Amino acid sequence: MMAPPPEGADFLHPGLAEPRTKEDWFAYVFYEPPPRPVLPPHSVYLAMNEGERRRLNRARSQYHSALVLAWTPAVQHFEAEIFELLDANEYAPPGARPGLLIDGPPTVGKSTLVKMIARKFERQLREDYPGRFSPDRLGSYVPVVYISLADQVTPKQISVAFARYLNTPTGGTKEDIDHHILTALKACGTQLVIFDDLHFLDCSHKEGRASNDHIKYLANHAPCTIVGTGVDLEDSPLLSEGGASGRTTQTSGRFSRQELGTFALDTEADALAWVAVIRSLEGALELYRHEPERLTRHQWKYLHERTGGSIAALHTLIRRSAVRAVTRGTEAVTREVMDSIVLSHAHERGYAKVLELKNRTAPKKTPRASRAAGKTGQAVTDG
Ligand SMILES: Nc1ncnc2c1ncn2[C@@H]1O[C@H](COP(=O)(O)OP(=O)(O)OP(=O)(O)O)[C@@H](O)[C@H]1O
Ligand SMILES: [Mg+2]
Structure with missing residues (x-):
């Protein structure tokens, strides 16, 4: 069961701003992000009263909002x-x-x-x-x-x-x-x-x-x-x-x-570096129904198209999707949840261009090819 929040916690300012003084900097050096909450079994979670569940979910959102920084x-x-x-x-x-x-x-x-x-x-x-x-x-x-x-x-x-x-x-x-x-x-x-x-x-x-x-x-x-x-x-x-x-x-x-540039997918080494970043962010998710490595294995290319290889956009997308997966109760970062997040104007515009290019260059499916795809029941994944 979740412990009640510590007394005085309401007065703590949890976030960090750019340091402007040495004291700000020292605070950054000592800063510890919100701890990873320990999730009780799902059945216990479902049996929680509204307040208990709200507090656990808030702790999860705080934790997800910091997510991890990747040593890329x-x-x-x-x-x-x-x-x-x-x-x-x-x-x-x-x-x-x-x-x-x-x-x-x-x-x-x-x-x-x-x-x-x-x-x-x-x-x-x-x-x-x-x-x-x-x-x-x-x-x-x-x-x-x-x-x-x-x-x-x-x-x-x-x-x-x-x-x-x-x-x-x-x-x-x-x-x-x-x-x-x-x-x-x-x-x-x-x-x-x-x-x-x-x-x-x-x-x-x-x-x-x-x-x-x-x-x-x-x-x-x-x-x-x-x-x-x-x-x-x-x-x-x-x-x-x-x-x-x-x-x-x-x-x-x-x-x-x-x-220092955005992540590319030009070589195998590039792709591996991108996948490794996704893996480290995904490994930090604290959700009940998220299939381990789902994003790393199946959505790495989509994530690159969506973010243009920007770590900022990737971090935002996964962070926001995790918070949404908790508030909406889906408990997994799925393609559907990620599609529902609106990223920055620049990244959305970049993605629209990718989609446009894909549409223009996609080979028109012959009726036979469509039937074959239907038969094998292929999942729409990236890799
Ligand atoms: N190594 C990292 N691991 C995870 N997320 C990161 C990492 N580096 C940056 N980010 C994410 O990207 C966001 C933007 O990064 P940052 O502000 O460092 O970019 P920047 O290149 O300085 O941008 P600008 O040129 O606009 O100042 C961060 O707030 C964080 O969410
Ligand atoms: Mg900067």
């Missing part, structure tokens, strides 16, 4: 890259250390990936150097700084975002703020600085270039490794001066740029 091949690749960079940069001589830019279209999981990796890095440091995190330490130890840039960001806004994160003064000129944050970055032992959404350094704006110069200045003076993410970074003022000159920038000599 891309996450593993960037984990190795970033950890290696951090090692190679730790005691490097003064000056800008080599950094990494992760460039990719929207919703491929760039922000999630850098946070997963940085969280792992910090959790390892907490385990290996507990003294550094001790409350007795003079000043806090902040190994990771995560800055999510605002649109049309100015150099001063970057400095203020840093200052808010590190809790240093935000008043005075940009130079004053910079002096405080550079001092704090050293005192806090910061090793990794993440700039998320670097495409907000818009090349067409004068401020964009100034912000680029500012990031270069910070990179030169802070003894940290910088990892950035963004969309179309090749055209960003960080890497190219743009305009007619097409000249590369000073920062382009310091950052490597690597791409």
Whole structure:
């Protein structure tokens, strides 16, 4: 039988927002998603009174809403890259250390990936150097700084975002703020600085270039490794001066740029990577009638068509289908449930195009072929 919710649970805010301060970041590092509920036998579930069932289902929805994050091949690749960079940069001589830019279209999981990796890095440091995190330490130890840039960001806004994160003064000129944050970055032992959404350094704006110069200045003076993410970074003022000159920038000599894309199905290895992600998400479902590996084995191609290989769309689709399967009592993520979910406009439009293309290229069935398919009673599956 389900235990009643703990006292005060109504006041807890369960969700996570993008970290804006070191306290937000620490909360993310320690965050544990809602636990996996233990389902009683189905007969017990059916015999529950309304309140008991509602509470169990709410716990299931909370759990499904977080679902699991997958350590995809891309996450593993960037984990190795970033950890290696951090090692190679730790005691490097003064000056800008080599950094990494992760460039990719929207919703491929760039922000999630850098946070997963940085969280792992910090959790390892907490385990290996507990003294550094001790409350007795003079000043806090902040190994990771995560800055999510605002649109049309100015150099001063970057400095203020840093200052808010590190809790240093935000008043005075940009130079004053910079002096405080550079001092704090050293005192806090910061090793990794993440700039998320670097495409907000818009090349067409004068401020964009100034912000680029500012990031270069910070990179030169802070003894940290910088990892950035963004969309179309090749055209960003960080890497190219743009305009007619097409000249590369000073920062382009310091950052490597690597791409992160959607999942493809071009090769067997691609397909296996996609199927593995589905398997890890599907394995986390807590439903009474969901046939194990149903999606992994039979719907992987449909899921790719539906989501365009976007991990964000896949995560949303499975998450929402799981919640719907509980509220509607179907207790399984079926093709029917997934078809009833409306994904983002971009993904629905992409799927409509796939369907249109399929319709156009599908061979017209001869009466004989239709009869043969009917005879064998083939299930409509993907693989
Ligand atoms: N490794 C992962 N495992 C499971 N789900 C993931 C993973 N990475 C991302 N997602 C899902 O995709 C959603 C969007 O990811 P994220 O915000 O990281 O994408 P993004 O590439 O940064 O997008 P944007 O360019 O719009 O900022 C996440 O909220 C999560 O639901
Ligand atoms: Mg992002």
